[in-house]
Amino acid sequence: MKKTIFLTALLASTAVSASGGGHWGYAGAEGPDNWARLSPDYSACAGKNQSPINLTGFIEAELEPIKFDYKTGGNEILNNGHTVQVNYAKGSSIQVDGRTFNLLQFHFHAPSENHIKGKSYPLEAHLVHADQDGNLAVVALMFTEGAENKGLAKAWSQMPQHAGDKHALSSSVDVNEILPSNRDYYRFNGSLTTPPCSEGVRWLVLKEVATASKAQIEAFAHTLHHPNNRPLQAVNARPVLQ
Ligand SMILES: [Zn+2]
Known part of the structure; x- marks a missing residue:
């Protein structure tokens, strides 16, 4: 039941309130401190394994390389009032723990949600994947201000300016063009960072930081207003592996 709720929220979501559990936001009465109280569907937001976190105190582990099988497939872009999201066509996936997780969509947060060793970044991308049982895996990528990100440029040129806007991209985006070539990662167990804050999400945070131009970072911030x-959540008993 819970999985149905969050997959619906992840996949649909053109309307601002598409999550079904009620309105939420990033400030005031509907802000993060109150998410768990806004709806019974959001009770997980008060859980002990929440995201984002400050990634630090790493435990050395023999993390297997993620097997990436990404193809061109970002073919639709939307602004849902909470983020700008690119929906991905079927056929791109990662393999983790011997399971295949299909890439559903990627979206952005500014400033970054996760911190690495106490550092916040101006922009963070979340690539959201699900396996056939509805288990989620998110690949996170930090951006620092620098050279323009060529992969991002295609999507950015058609960024929907108003909440509720959605349209097809005139040329499909390849997420490989956004990601760095080195894909070593940190790993921890967390949650969705937006209501319903469902836990049991595999977080895979790339160590290499990408660049985006000042104009690209500002364009996103300007669109969302x-x-x-x-805010950072308590790590509690969770190890962060590297
Ligand atoms: Zn996100």
């Missing part, structure tokens, strides 16, 4: 980062 507000920061869209949930």
Whole structure:
């Protein structure tokens, strides 16, 4: 039941309130401190394994390389009032723990939600994947201000300016063009960073930081009109592996 709720929220979501559990936001009465109280569907937001976190105190582990099988497939872009999201066609996936997780969509947060060794970044991408049982895996990528990100440029040129806007991209985006070539990662067990905050999400945070131009970072912030980062959550008993 819970999985149905969050997959619906991840996949649909053109309307601002498409999550079904009620309105939420990043400030005031509907802000992150109150998410768990806004709806019974959002009770997980008060859980002990929430995202984002400050990634630090790493445990050395023999992390297997993620097997990436990404193809061109970002073919639709939307602004749902909480983020700008590119929906991905079927056929791109990663393999983790011997399971295949299909890439559903990627979206952005500014400033970054996760921190690495206490450092916040101006922009963070989340590539959201699900396996056939509805288990989620998110690949996260930090951006620092620098050279223009060529992969991002295609999507950015057609960024929907208003909440609720959605349209097809005139040329399909390849997420390989956004990601760095080195894909070593940190790993921890967390949650969705937006309501319903469902737990049991595999978080795979790339160590290599990408660049985006000042104009690219500002374009995103300007479109959303507000920061869209949930504050850091308590790590509690979770190890962060590297
Ligand atoms: Zn996200």
